[in-house]
Amino acid sequence: MSCYKIPKVAAFATLALSLALGGANTVAETSADKVDYTAMSAEQLADYLIFDARGFKLDVATQEGGTVRQRLEQDELQRTCSALQGARAEGDTATQVMAMARKAITYPEGEIKLGDWKKGEELARSGFGFRVGHNTDDHSEREPGGNCYACHQLDPDEIAYGTLGPSLKGYGKARGTAEAMLKYTYEMIYNPHAWFPCTKMPRFGANGFLTHQQIADIMAYVMHPESPVNK
Numbered sequence: 303m304s305c306y307k308i309p310k311v312a313a314f315a316t317l318a319l320s321l322a323l324g325g326a327n328t329v330a331e332t333s334a335d336k337v338d339y340t341a342m343s344a345e346q347l348a349d350y351l352i353f354d355a356r357g358f359k360l361d362v363a364t365q366e367g368g369t370v371r372q373r374l375e376q377d378e379l380q381r382t383c384s385a386l387q388g389a390r391a392e393g394d395t396a397t398q399v400m401a402m403a404r405k406a407i408t409y410p411e412g413e414i415k416l417g418d419w420k421k422g423e424e425l426a427r428s429g430f431g432f433r434v435g436h437n438t439d440d441h442s443e444r445e446p447g448g449n450c451y452a453c454h455q456l457d458p459d460e461i462a463y464g465t466l467g468p469s470l471k472g473y474g475k476a477r478g479t480a481e482a483m484l485k486y487t488y489e490m491i492y493n494p495h496a497w498f499p500c501t502k503m504p505r506f507g508a509n510g511f512l513t514h515q516q517i518a519d520i521m522a523y524v525m526h527p528e529s530p531v532n533k
Contacts, residue, residue: 362434365441366510370434378402383500391499403495407507410514414484417515422523423457423530425516426450432511446511448491448520453503456523457530466502474525475532487525491517 360371428447453467492507
């Protein structure tokens with residue numbers, strides 16, 4: 303899902319797609335012959351094409367407020383993970399990332415509860431949310447989704463799903479709904495770096511992509527015994 307802040311190299315891939323679709327000014331408008339692309343690292347090239355060569359419309363307003371430029375600016379947690387260049391977070395770095403993630407978690411009033419699994423199913427299958435540019439997502443007409451199926455298998459009968467994340471088939475059936483498991487699942491959706499530092503999973507709650515209620519509904523979809531996930 304393209305709704306969250308992404309590392310600069312990934313941002314370059316997004317830029318390339320945008321250019322291919324004609325959604326941004328072409329880099330050809332700049333004096334390309336004065337720039338030696340071969341002397342740049344991938345990160346330097348991404349920086350140049352996005353921020354200097356006018357290859358992306360950085361002043362476009364985003365749904366969370368601010369602009370695309372601000373969305374592309376990494377926070378401390380992202381900078382820490384990007385510095386690893388794909389390596390696993392370990393030792394002091396892992397501890398630092400997990401601490402930042404836990405500090406960013408807020409909990410719903412009262413105890414953590416499951417919501418409506420049917421609403422959670424809709425959210426888990428919806429990729430609507432934070433696209434900007436050619437076809438900007440309008441939150442006044444439709445609520446954002448979690449796009450969970452893009453990375454996880456959920457319903458055992460699903461025939462299309464991503465495999466970047468582990469299968470969640472039978473998640474609630476295998477783990478139950480005890481208080482500790484509810485808290486763990488909530489934290490994994492809200493800010494997964496609290497458990498898996500430098501994971502590729504988005505920080506749905508910490509970045510304001512999903513509300514407490516939406517998280518409760520998605521939790522119900524993966525944990526409630528009546529949900530098709532647990533059949």
